[in-house]
Amino acid sequence: MKNILEMRNITKEFPGVKALDNVNFQVKEGEIHCLVGENGAGKSTLMKVLSGVYPHGNYDGDIVLNGEVQKFARINDSEKKGIAIIYQELALVPEMSVYENIFLGHEFHKKGIVNWHSTRVEAIKMLEKVNLSVHPSTKVIDLGVGVQQLIEIAKALSKDVKLLILDEPTASLNEDDSENLLKLLKDLKKEGVTSIMISHKLKEVIAIADTVTVLRDGKTICSLDASKGEVVEKDIIKYMVGREINDIFPKRENKKFGDVLLEVKDWSAFDKNLGRHVVKNVNFNIREGEIVGIAGLMGAGRTEFAHSIFGNMKEYGLTGEIFIKGKPVKHNHPSDAIKNGLAYVSEDRKGDGLILIQDVKQNITLANLNKIAKRTVIDKHEEVIVAEGFRQSLNIKTPSIEQKVNNLSGGNQQKVAIGKWLFVEPNVLILDEPTRGIDVGAKYEIYTLMNELIAKGMSVIMISSELPEVLGMSDRVYVMAEGKLTGELPIEEATQEKIMEMATL
Amino acid sequence: MFKELRAALSENIRDYGMYIALAVIMVIFTVLTDGLFLTPRVLSDLIDMTGYIAVLSVGMTLVIVIRHIDLSVGYVAGFLGAISAILSFKLGWSIWVIIPATLALGAMIGMFWTGTLVARLKVPAFVATLAAMTIFRGLLIKVTNSETIFTGNEAFNAIGNGYIPDIAKVDGFHILTIIIGVLAVLAFVFMEIRNRKKLIQYKLRVSSMPMFIIKLAFVASVVMFFIFKLASFKGLSWTAIIVGVVVFIYNFITKNTTLGRHIYAVGGNPEAAELSGISVKFITYVVFASMGMLAALSGILFTARLQSATPTAGMGFELDAIAGAFVGGTSASGGVGKVTGSIIGALVMASLSKGMDLMNVGVSYQYIIRGLVLVVAVIFDVQTRNMKSKKA
Ligand SMILES: Nc1ncnc2c1ncn2[C@@H]1O[C@H](COP(=O)(O)OP(=O)(O)OP(=O)(O)O)[C@@H](O)[C@H]1O
Numbered sequence: 001m002k003n004i005l006e007m008r009n010i011t012k013e014f015p016g017v018k019a020l021d022n023v024n025f026q027v028k029e030g031e032i033h034c035l036v037g038e039n040g041a042g043k044s045t046l047m048k049v050l051s052g053v054y055p056h057g058n059y060d061g062d063i064v065l066n067g068e069v070q071k072f073a074r075i076n077d078s079e080k081k082g083i084a085i086i087y088q089e090l091a092l093v094p095e096m097s098v099y100e101n102i103f104l105g106h107e108f109h110k111k112g113i114v115n116w117h118s119t120r121v122e123a124i125k126m127l128e129k130v131n132l133s134v135h136p137s138t139k140v141i142d143l144g145v146g147v148q149q150l151i152e153i154a155k156a157l158s159k160d161v162k163l164l165i166l167d168e169p170t171a172s173l174n175e176d177d178s179e180n181l182l183k184l185l186k187d188l189k190k191e192g193v194t195s196i197m198i199s200h201k202l203k204e205v206i207a208i209a210d211t212v213t214v215l216r217d218g219k220t221i222c223s224l225d226a227s228k229g230e231v232v233e234k235d236i237i238k239y240m241v242g243r244e245i246n247d248i249f250p251k252r253e254n255k256k257f258g259d260v261l262l263e264v265k266d267w268s269a270f271d272k273n274l275g276r277h278v279v280k281n282v283n284f285n286i287r288e289g290e291i292v293g294i295a296g297l298m299g300a301g302r303t304e305f306a307h308s309i310f311g312n313m314k315e316y317g318l319t320g321e322i323f324i325k326g327k328p329v330k331h332n333h334p335s336d337a338i339k340n341g342l343a344y345v346s347e348d349r350k351g352d353g354l355i356l357i358q359d360v361k362q363n364i365t366l367a368n369l370n371k372i373a374k375r376t377v378i379d380k381h382e383e384v385i386v387a388e389g390f391r392q393s394l395n396i397k398t399p400s401i402e403q404k405v406n407n408l409s410g411g412n413q414q415k416v417a418i419g420k421w422l423f424v425e426p427n428v429l430i431l432d433e434p435t436r437g438i439d440v441g442a443k444y445e446i447y448t449l450m451n452e453l454i455a456k457g458m459s460v461i462m463i464s465s466e467l468p469e470v471l472g473m474s475d476r477v478y479v480m481a482e483g484k485l486t487g488e489l490p491i492e493e494a495t496q497e498k499i500m501e502m503a504t505l
Numbered sequence: 506m507f508k509e510l511r512a513a514l515s516e517n518i519r520d521y522g523m524y525i526a527l528a529v530i531m532v533i534f535t536v537l538t539d540g541l542f543l544t545p546r547v548l549s550d551l552i553d554m555t556g557y558i559a560v561l562s563v564g565m566t567l568v569i570v571i572r573h574i575d576l577s578v579g580y581v582a583g584f585l586g587a588i589s590a591i592l593s594f595k596l597g598w599s600i601w602v603i604i605p606a607t608l609a610l611g612a613m614i615g616m617f618w619t620g621t622l623v624a625r626l627k628v629p630a631f632v633a634t635l636a637a638m639t640i641f642r643g644l645l646i647k648v649t650n651s652e653t654i655f656t657g658n659e660a661f662n663a664i665g666n667g668y669i670p671d672i673a674k675v676d677g678f679h680i681l682t683i684i685i686g687v688l689a690v691l692a693f694v695f696m697e698i699r700n701r702k703k704l705i706q707y708k709l710r711v712s713s714m715p716m717f718i719i720k721l722a723f724v725a726s727v728v729m730f731f732i733f734k735l736a737s738f739k740g741l742s743w744t745a746i747i748v749g750v751v752v753f754i755y756n757f758i759t760k761n762t763t764l765g766r767h768i769y770a771v772g773g774n775p776e777a778a779e780l781s782g783i784s785v786k787f788i789t790y791v792v793f794a795s796m797g798m799l800a801a802l803s804g805i806l807f808t809a810r811l812q813s814a815t816p817t818a819g820m821g822f823e824l825d826a827i828a829g830a831f832v833g834g835t836s837a838s839g840g841v842g843k844v845t846g847s848i849i850g851a852l853v854m855a856s857l858s859k860g861m862d863l864m865n866v867g868v869s870y871q872y873i874i875r876g877l878v879l880v881v882a883v884i885f886d887v888q889t890r891n892m893k894s895k896k897a
């Protein structure tokens with residue numbers, strides 16, 4: 001089969017970082033090609049070069065599409081050639097309807113007057129292609145992330161796409177939605193659409209890929225062919241991190257649980273904007289030295305539960321009690337929760353986790369500035385030492401701690417977010433989807449870190465949609481569905497099936 | 506080394522842009538007015554007429570950084586200026602009482618009116634302050650009774666017109682001014698060197714030694730040039746000293762304190778700031794209270810300058826202050842902006858007015874040109890920002 005795309009000797013430098021170093025990348029027509037590699041390996045950058053986000057002249061090397069050298073000056077140019085890229089952060093307009101979103105930017109119009117009728121008809125066709133049964137007039141804001149992802153794809157299809165690029169499309173999807181999406185990619189393949197997918201979920205890579213290309217430190221390491229049986233998890237990991245990793249979850253020596261550290265009784269949160277309860281009558285506790293997992297589907301109220309006990313009340317009406325070491329406490333603001341030893345690593349690092357326009361060190365110290373300040377005057381040199389310390393201990397890949405967080409790769413942003421909350425020195429660390437978008441090596445590092453923390457007597461609450469992780473790391477599992485706790489399982493009794501059953505109650 | 510200079514300039518063009526703009530404007534007007542623009546008398550006057558706008562620009566910078574705007578500052582300044590004149594003339598209070606009382610009143614207006622509306626009741630700042638603008642316009646007319654009120658107090662007027670006393674006069678130079686200038690330059694050099702040492706110690710990026718020396722020498726000579734100009738006239742004015750102190754304090758707070766860091770965090774991402782334990786509400790109150798206090802200071806400076814309060818005082822100040830902040834590189838999307846930048850921005854706008862006045866350019870053209878300069882400055886800001894993110 002011929003190559004639809006060849007990227008030859010691509011080199012791309014940012015101040016202080018060589019993100020791509022003579023990368024060669026070939027994609028055959030009609031295949032599903034997965035691109036894998038550690039955080040910061042350069043995957044996203046390579047795709048941004050391909051789609052014209054970084055215009056011609058901004059990088060070295062050649063992009064050859066169907067045998068022709070391309071010089072894209074803008075994203076529009078690559079779109080005209082049938083390339084569509086779907087970023088991890090969805091780019092839909094929340095207040096607009098599904099059909100408006102699908103044809104946003106290339107509306108059916110005559111002299112600038114939109115023909116809404118054919119827009120709607122065409123939108124329905126596109127939705128059929130992606131197997132979606134939502135009404136085209138629904139506002140995007142009312143739909144789940146999984147559906148939104150499919151709408152993004154419908155949007156790409158409406159532009160007559162030949163080469164579809166997806167950057168970590170399943171990172172924030174639950175298992176059902178992920179499967180849906182992978183199935184769709186296979187269907188599209190039958191229709192002749194070539195896909196390039198970036199993913200850290202090796203299971204799905206193995207399930208779907210015809211070819212896997214591994215990047216490491218900005219270089220192509222190898223291309224593995226599925227038809228030759230080369231796509232094997234162990235090998236992929238080895239090529240990705242440059243060494244073998246045998247256990248995905250680090251072992252834990254002698255578990256020792258102390259007293260109950262945090263207890264929540266009859267906890268309910270009423271969302272005044274939505275006009276309904278997002279958390280209902282939750283009873284929850286965690287002991288010193290314990291990792292408690294909270295499993296459930298997207299929208300089960302796990303994040304809302306975390307926000308509400310963390311004092312981020314937004315528009316919530318709250319009832320119930322919180323006890324820390326047996327003493328009742330009230331968290332009217334996150335600062336109260338922080339004072340009482342809680343820390344919350346948000347699931348949405350770009351939305352409410354980090355300040356993207358500020359640098360690594362400012363983000364790390366933000367939640368505990370007083371610790372490096374004397375009479376409110378910040379000791380900037382102390383700040384550098386603190387940030388440098390976390391950069392090393394968490395292995396954050398950045399040219400300098402003065403780099404804007406915006407310029408870090410997704411996984412390294414996550415490490416900054418974790419570092420920020422470790423600096424608070426909490427007793428209870430709440431991790432909301434801690435390994436979303438994180439490579440296998442870094443996942444292992446984060447799991448190891450969790451074990452180290454509990455060994456010191458800290459407690460870790462881990463909200464996660466990845467069941468293997470919940471099962472692999474927790475000492476106890478709570479399951480939530482529709483705002484309610486639907487089950488509690490000691491780890492010995494927990495299985496994927498039981499959890500799924502409780503989660504879909 | 507030229508290469509490094511070029512690289513440094515192009516990399517930090519956003520930071521240096523407005524200094525270059527200011528220099529260009531000054532040079533152009535100096536040429537066009539046959540040197541009149543750079544005479545000590547004109548410079549001295551330029552500083553005094555920038556003063557009352559500059560302090561507003563400082564406060565406005567923080568307001569814009571936290572993604573709000575304050576349209577009321579002009580008439581609040583006018584109103585509080587009138588109050589201070591009344592306190593001085595009718596009640597005969599000393600300025601040592603008038604100044605703190607007026608500043609406190611200003612802070613209270615910012616806190617209880619704007620702060621409550623914006624932070625508590627979630628009214629958009631644009632609307633809340635638009636309402637305040639009309640209200641204080643009315644109050645100003647009311648308290649002045651549509652008449653001009655003289656302050657009738659020498660000490661008060663000196664704030665806007667007077668100069669610092671001298672200890673000795675040598676060759677017609679104002680010695681205290683020169684001493685202050687030299688001390689300021691020495692302090693600057695000392696801090697820069699200390700900072701550089703620390704940066705090297707922590708292996709962070711620094712410019713090369715020759716570049717560093719060039720920069721220090723350049724800043725020092727520019728400052729001393731202006732100091733000598735002023736010293737050959739009547740020395741530093743009280744306005745210059747007051748603005749200097751305000752800038753120093755605000756610069757320190759924004760750069761070195763937890764409060765400053767919290768303000769920029771709220772501007773950069775309010776949700777993330779809130780989750781980090783920072784009360785967005787509290788910061789909003791603080792920033793508007795500071796704005797109100799600086800509006801009061803602006804009113805005092807302006808009243809002192811005119812030696813009286815008028816029923817139309819403060820008209821349009823808010824626009825000049827906002828323009829100063831934007832020209833000075835404050836970003837309209839929040840989270841970015843420097844107090845020092847805004848001062849330069851205010852100086853750019855004032856230099857334009859002063860220069861055009863000297864050239865007898867008609868008022869109509871003055872407004873048009875100032876508007877165009879504002880747009881150019883913002884285009885420059887937006888473009889260089891895009892350039893950076895594209896390159897990066
Ligand atoms: N705009 C930028 N400015 C500076 N450095 C950047 C920028 N974008 C990316 N980088 C750097 O380039 C390298 C590659 O980043 P990239 O985002 O391509 O990684 P990735 O493979 O997609 O990682 P992840 O799996 O974490 O998303 C990283 O070291 C990153 O810090």
Ligand SMILES: [Mg+2]
Nearest residue numbers: 043044409410
């Ligand atoms: Mg990426």
